[in-house]
Amino acid sequence: MRGMPDPIAPLPPAPGADTWLALDFANTAIALPGGQYVDLLGSPASVNGWLTAHGLAPDDADVQEMCASQLRALREHVRSLLAARVVGAPALPAALDAVNDALTRVPTTPLLRWDDKTGPYRATACPTNEILDHALATIAASAADLLTSPEAEALTACDSAPCNRYLIRHGRRQWCSTRCGDRVRAARAYARRTAG
Structure with a gap:
Protein backbone atom coordinates (compact mmCIF):
# COMPACT_ATOMS: atom_id res chain seq x y z
CA MET A 1 0.00 0.00 0.00
CA ARG A 2 1.20 3.46 -0.76
CA GLY A 3 0.58 6.57 1.23
CA MET A 4 -1.72 5.51 4.05
CA PRO A 5 -3.16 2.62 6.07
CA ASP A 6 -5.91 0.61 4.46
CA PRO A 7 -9.21 2.40 5.26
CA ILE A 8 -10.83 0.76 2.25
CA ALA A 9 -10.81 -2.87 3.44
CA PRO A 10 -14.56 -2.95 4.22
CA LEU A 11 -15.44 -1.44 0.83
CA PRO A 12 -17.36 -4.11 -1.09
CA PRO A 13 -16.46 -5.04 -4.65
CA ALA A 14 -17.99 -2.75 -7.26
CA PRO A 15 -20.97 -4.23 -9.12
CA GLY A 16 -19.61 -6.71 -11.63
CA ALA A 17 -16.22 -7.10 -9.93
CA ASP A 18 -17.30 -10.38 -8.36
CA THR A 19 -18.01 -11.71 -11.87
CA TRP A 20 -15.16 -10.12 -13.84
CA LEU A 21 -11.65 -10.67 -12.48
CA ALA A 22 -10.33 -7.85 -14.70
CA LEU A 23 -12.80 -5.38 -13.18
CA ASP A 24 -11.76 -6.34 -9.65
CA PHE A 25 -8.11 -6.08 -10.74
CA ALA A 26 -8.59 -2.63 -12.29
CA ASN A 27 -10.27 -1.46 -9.08
CA THR A 28 -7.23 -2.24 -6.91
CA ALA A 29 -6.08 1.38 -7.40
CA ILE A 30 -8.51 3.51 -5.42
CA ALA A 31 -8.74 7.31 -5.25
CA LEU A 32 -10.38 8.62 -2.10
CA PRO A 33 -11.62 12.06 -1.02
CA GLY A 34 -8.99 14.45 0.22
CA GLY A 35 -6.41 13.39 -2.34
CA GLN A 36 -5.83 10.06 -0.63
CA TYR A 37 -4.96 6.96 -2.64
CA VAL A 38 -4.97 3.27 -1.77
CA ASP A 39 -3.08 0.76 -3.87
CA LEU A 40 -4.15 -2.78 -3.04
CA LEU A 41 -1.16 -3.99 -5.10
CA GLY A 42 1.27 -1.53 -3.54
CA SER A 43 3.72 -4.06 -2.11
CA PRO A 44 4.86 -7.56 -3.03
CA ALA A 45 3.07 -8.93 0.06
CA SER A 46 -0.23 -7.29 -0.91
CA VAL A 47 0.17 -8.53 -4.51
CA ASN A 48 0.76 -12.04 -3.20
CA GLY A 49 -2.33 -11.75 -1.00
CA TRP A 50 -4.49 -10.51 -3.89
CA LEU A 51 -3.26 -13.25 -6.23
CA THR A 52 -3.81 -15.91 -3.57
CA ALA A 53 -7.32 -14.63 -2.75
CA HIS A 54 -8.19 -14.89 -6.46
CA GLY A 55 -6.73 -18.38 -6.93
CA LEU A 56 -3.87 -17.14 -9.10
CA ALA A 57 -0.96 -18.02 -6.79
CA PRO A 58 -0.28 -20.22 -3.79
CA ASP A 59 0.20 -18.63 -0.37
CA ASP A 60 3.94 -19.22 -0.58
CA ALA A 61 4.46 -17.72 -4.06
CA ASP A 62 6.81 -15.11 -2.55
CA VAL A 63 6.07 -12.40 -5.12
CA ALA A 68 4.47 -6.68 -8.50
CA SER A 69 5.58 -3.94 -10.89
CA GLN A 70 4.54 -6.02 -13.90
CA LEU A 71 1.09 -6.54 -12.41
CA ARG A 72 0.69 -2.83 -11.63
CA ALA A 73 1.74 -1.98 -15.20
CA LEU A 74 -0.86 -4.39 -16.62
CA ARG A 75 -3.45 -2.84 -14.29
CA GLU A 76 -2.82 0.61 -15.78
CA HIS A 77 -3.22 -0.80 -19.29
CA VAL A 78 -6.46 -2.58 -18.34
CA ARG A 79 -7.75 0.64 -16.74
CA SER A 80 -6.87 2.50 -19.94
CA LEU A 81 -8.88 0.02 -22.02
CA LEU A 82 -11.85 0.21 -19.64
CA ALA A 83 -11.75 4.01 -19.77
CA ALA A 84 -11.63 3.97 -23.58
CA ARG A 85 -14.61 1.59 -23.69
CA VAL A 86 -16.63 3.71 -21.25
CA VAL A 87 -16.20 6.95 -23.22
CA GLY A 88 -16.20 5.33 -26.67
CA ALA A 89 -12.65 6.45 -27.47
CA PRO A 90 -10.02 4.51 -29.42
CA ALA A 91 -7.83 2.25 -27.32
CA LEU A 92 -4.21 3.16 -26.80
CA PRO A 93 -2.05 0.81 -28.91
CA ALA A 94 0.33 0.28 -25.96
CA ALA A 95 -2.58 -0.94 -23.78
CA LEU A 96 -3.74 -3.36 -26.48
CA ASP A 97 -0.18 -4.61 -26.96
CA ALA A 98 0.25 -5.15 -23.20
CA VAL A 99 -2.95 -7.18 -22.89
CA ASN A 100 -2.19 -9.21 -26.02
CA ASP A 101 1.36 -9.83 -24.79
CA ALA A 102 0.00 -11.14 -21.49
CA LEU A 103 -2.50 -13.33 -23.36
CA THR A 104 0.26 -15.01 -25.34
CA ARG A 105 2.66 -15.65 -22.45
CA VAL A 106 1.34 -19.11 -21.64
CA PRO A 107 -0.12 -21.91 -23.70
CA THR A 108 -3.85 -22.25 -23.25
CA THR A 109 -4.05 -25.73 -24.75
CA PRO A 110 -3.17 -28.61 -22.44
CA LEU A 111 0.07 -30.23 -23.57
CA LEU A 112 0.53 -33.93 -24.20
CA ARG A 113 2.42 -35.57 -21.34
CA TRP A 114 3.49 -39.15 -20.87
CA ASP A 115 3.71 -41.04 -17.63
CA ASP A 116 5.83 -44.21 -17.84
CA LYS A 117 3.31 -46.16 -15.76
CA THR A 118 -0.07 -44.77 -16.82
CA GLY A 119 0.66 -43.58 -20.34
CA PRO A 120 -0.36 -40.39 -22.13
CA TYR A 121 -2.36 -37.60 -20.57
CA ARG A 122 -3.03 -33.88 -21.16
CA ALA A 123 -1.99 -31.18 -18.69
CA THR A 124 -1.50 -27.45 -18.80
CA ALA A 125 2.06 -26.50 -17.99
CA CYS A 126 2.38 -24.29 -14.94
CA PRO A 127 5.81 -24.52 -13.34
CA THR A 128 6.06 -22.47 -10.19
CA ASN A 129 8.41 -20.01 -11.92
CA GLU A 130 5.60 -19.16 -14.35
CA ILE A 131 2.98 -18.22 -11.76
CA LEU A 132 3.20 -14.56 -12.75
CA ASP A 133 2.78 -15.33 -16.46
CA HIS A 134 -0.32 -17.40 -15.71
CA ALA A 135 -1.74 -14.64 -13.50
CA SER A 142 -10.76 -11.64 -18.31
CA ALA A 143 -10.19 -8.10 -19.61
CA ALA A 144 -10.55 -9.22 -23.23
CA ASP A 145 -13.69 -11.21 -22.38
CA LEU A 146 -15.23 -8.29 -20.48
CA LEU A 147 -14.49 -5.74 -23.19
CA THR A 148 -16.03 -7.97 -25.88
CA SER A 149 -19.00 -9.16 -23.83
CA PRO A 150 -22.55 -7.78 -23.98
CA GLU A 151 -22.00 -6.50 -20.43
CA ALA A 152 -19.40 -4.06 -21.77
CA GLU A 153 -22.31 -1.84 -22.82
CA ALA A 154 -23.11 -1.42 -19.10
CA LEU A 155 -19.49 -0.74 -18.10
CA THR A 156 -19.13 2.68 -16.50
CA ALA A 157 -16.95 4.67 -14.14
CA CYS A 158 -18.22 5.49 -10.66
CA CYS A 176 -19.49 1.57 -7.15
CA SER A 177 -20.61 1.41 -3.53
CA THR A 178 -23.14 2.71 -1.04
CA ARG A 179 -20.36 4.87 0.39
CA CYS A 180 -19.91 6.68 -2.94
CA GLY A 181 -23.67 7.01 -3.43
CA ASP A 182 -24.08 8.47 0.06
CA ARG A 183 -21.28 10.97 -0.61
CA VAL A 184 -23.03 12.18 -3.81
CA ARG A 185 -26.44 12.41 -2.12
CA ALA A 186 -24.96 14.31 0.84
CA ALA A 187 -23.23 16.76 -1.52
CA ARG A 188 -26.49 17.32 -3.42
CA ALA A 189 -28.42 17.89 -0.18
CA TYR A 190 -25.80 20.34 1.03
CA ALA A 191 -25.91 22.21 -2.30
CA ARG A 192 -29.72 22.50 -2.07
CA ARG A 193 -29.55 23.80 1.52
CA THR A 194 -26.90 26.38 0.76
CA ALA A 195 -28.56 27.51 -2.49
CA GLY A 196 -31.84 28.30 -0.72
Missing part, protein backbone atom coordinates in the same frame (compact mmCIF):
# COMPACT_ATOMS: atom_id res chain seq x y z
CA GLN A 64 8.99 -10.01 -5.56
CA GLU A 65 8.85 -6.30 -6.48
CA MET A 66 9.67 -6.98 -10.15
CA CYS A 67 6.57 -9.18 -10.46
CA LEU A 136 -1.08 -12.00 -16.17
CA ALA A 137 -2.62 -14.19 -18.87
CA THR A 138 -5.69 -14.98 -16.76
CA ILE A 139 -6.28 -11.32 -15.93
CA ALA A 140 -5.71 -10.28 -19.56
CA ALA A 141 -8.16 -12.94 -20.76
CA ASP A 159 -20.05 8.81 -10.76
CA SER A 160 -18.75 9.95 -7.36
CA ALA A 161 -15.64 12.12 -7.60
CA PRO A 162 -12.85 11.42 -6.87
CA CYS A 163 -13.62 7.69 -7.02
CA ASN A 164 -11.91 6.00 -9.95
CA ARG A 165 -13.44 2.52 -9.74
CA TYR A 166 -15.33 0.88 -12.59
CA LEU A 167 -18.58 -1.05 -12.36
CA ILE A 168 -21.18 -2.85 -14.42
CA ARG A 169 -24.25 -0.63 -14.24
CA HIS A 170 -27.53 -2.34 -13.35
CA GLY A 171 -30.54 -0.08 -13.70
CA ARG A 172 -29.85 3.53 -12.82
CA ARG A 173 -27.07 2.87 -10.31
CA GLN A 174 -24.02 5.00 -11.13
CA TRP A 175 -21.87 4.35 -8.05
